[in-house]
Amino acid sequence: MLGLPLLAVVLSLLPHTGRAKTVHGSFDSALAWHSRGQHIFTFLFHGEQAVLRVRISNVAAAVGKDAALYLYQDEEWLKMHGNMEEYSCPERLSLAQISIPLNQTEYNYTLPQILSPVAWYAIYVDRYTCLMSYEDPRTDEITFQVTLLNPDAAGNPFDHFGADESGLHEFFFLLVLVYFVAACIYIQALWQTIKKGGPMHTVLKVLSNALLLQVVSALANYLHFSWYAKDGKGAPFIGSVAELCDIASEVQMLYLLLSLCMGWTLSRMKKSQGRPLQWDSTPTSTGIAVVAVIAQVCKSHSLVFFRNLCPS
Numbered sequence: 001m002l003g004l005p006l007l008a009v010v011l012s013l014l015p016h017t018g019r020a021k022t023v024h025g026s027f028d029s030a031l032a033w034h035s036r037g038q039h040i041f042t043f044l045f046h047g048e049q050a051v052l053r054v055r056i057s058n059v060a061a062a063v064g065k066d067a068a069l070y071l072y073q074d075e076e077w078l079k080m081h082g083n084m085e086e087y088s089c090p091e092r093l094s095l096a097q098i099s100i101p102l103n104q105t106e107y108n109y110t111l112p113q114i115l116s117p118v119a120w121y122a123i124y125v126d127r128y129t130c131l132m133s134y135e136d137p138r139t140d141e142i143t144f145q146v147t148l149l150n151p152d153a154a155g156n157p158f159d160h161f162g163a164d165e166s167g168l169h170e171f172f173f174l175l176v177l178v179y180f181v182a183a184c185i186y187i188q189a190l191w192q193t194i195k196k197g198g199p200m201h202t203v204l205k206v207l208s209n210a211l212l213l214q215v216v217s218a219l220a221n222y223l224h225f226s227w228y229a230k231d232g233k234g235a236p237f238i239g240s241v242a243e244l245c246d247i248a249s250e251v252q253m254l255y256l257l258l259s260l261c262m263g264w265t266l267s268r269m270k271k272s273q274g275r276p277l278q279w280d281s282t283p284t285s286t287g288i289a290v291v292a293v294i295a296q297v298c299k300s301h302s303l304v305f306f307r308n309l310c311p312s
Contacts, residue, residue, distance in 0.1 A: 021160045023146040027056075027067060027124045033134040036089050037123030039068065040146060045164035046117040047151035052109045054100065054146050061140035062102040067124035070096035073118040088131035100283075102142075110157075147232060157300035160232035164235045169229055172222040180296030204258050213249035219241045 023041050032038040054069065056062055056171070077097050080087060091263070100109055111120075128134060149157040161168065194204050220242035228234030 014146040015127065021162065021228075022149045023144075023148075025061075025144060027126075027142040027144060028135060029126055029128050030128045032124050032126060033131065035130060035254065038123050039146065040069065040122040040124055040144075042115045042119055042121050043148045044119050044165075044277045045111055045148075045150060046114050046163045047155070048113045049155055049157045050114060051149040051157040052100075052111065052122075052146070053149065054107045054109070054144065056101065056102055056105060057143040058140055059103065062142050065142075067102040067126045067142065069100040070123050070125055071098040071100070072096050072123075073120045074121070075184040076119045077119075091122060093130070116182060120201070149232075167227040169222070172218055172225060173209060176215075176222050179218060183215075195291065196255055203256065206252055208251045210252035210256075213245045213252065217245035217249065220245065 012071040021043065025040075027048075028038055052071075061067075070093055072082040072095065076097065080092055080095055084092075093099075098109070098111075100107060148160070148162070150161065150163065151157055153161040159166075190204070190208065194208065220238050224234045224242060
């Protein structure tokens with residue numbers, strides 16, 4: 001039983017792309033030349049007052065390189081990357097709907113009215129991006145901070161959530177509230193039942209542990225999105241804790257379902273008193289469990305991965 005949650009913990013700690021809507025980093029001319037544009041962000045804007053706020057640290061270096069951000073809507077971006085061989089570097093840049101020259105310390109750009117939510121992609125380019133061979137005599141670093149804002153309910157550009165994330169904060173608040181009310185009603189009766197023991201004792205413990213992990217996950221997500229709503233970054237560590245608890249809860253339920261599928265009984269009459277819900281460790285049973293856990297963890301990560309995957 002210990003090996004399965006441990007495997008889930010290890011897999012959950014694998015690095016994955018962050019999705020914060022206040023993006024920090026540095027512009028890399030070499031990367032921009034290699035990829036024909038350094039990808040900076042992907043964001044679903046909506047409404048009439050969506051704002052892109054850019055702040056850079058080294059204006060002189062940016063001006064010397066003719067640095068700029070190029071923004072593409074989803075349709076043009078997919079068209080361009082679906083037929084990369086058909087477009088030269090200048091032609092790819094000409095497909096951009098918006099170009100923002102980086103010639104000042106801070107720049108606020110209000111996007112045109114967006115009737116329905118649409119994904120926007122931004123890349124960094126400079127005078128070296130479309131050269132046949134890379135030659136950049138300047139080594140000055142240009143750091144940046146990009147803040148992405150959608151209009152809130154009042155129409156003011158204060159909402160850090162993309163259109164695909166709208167309502168997540170409220171959802172986790174309601175989920176935590178439901179868990180709290182349910183705990184107030186059922187916790188005493190559940191505790192008394194577990195203390196009595198009986199044929200369903202182990203099952204109740206497994207289910208209770210899974211539910212507790214779900215509660216912790218919902219609370220951690222609520223805290224993360226509460227901070228995220230304020231600064232667009234949130235608390236990545238707390239978000240990781242929420243994901244870890246969610247995976248651990250799924251592993252608990254998976255263990256219980258595997259127990260039933262492998263033919264284990266829930267009755268103490270047919271099993272020893274000390275091991276009411278256990279299996280004999282064999283290569284076949286262990287292999288089934290490991291494959292099932294890996295599939296469950298991959299399922300949990302796949303949505304985040306594909307939503308953050310950006311073509312180079």
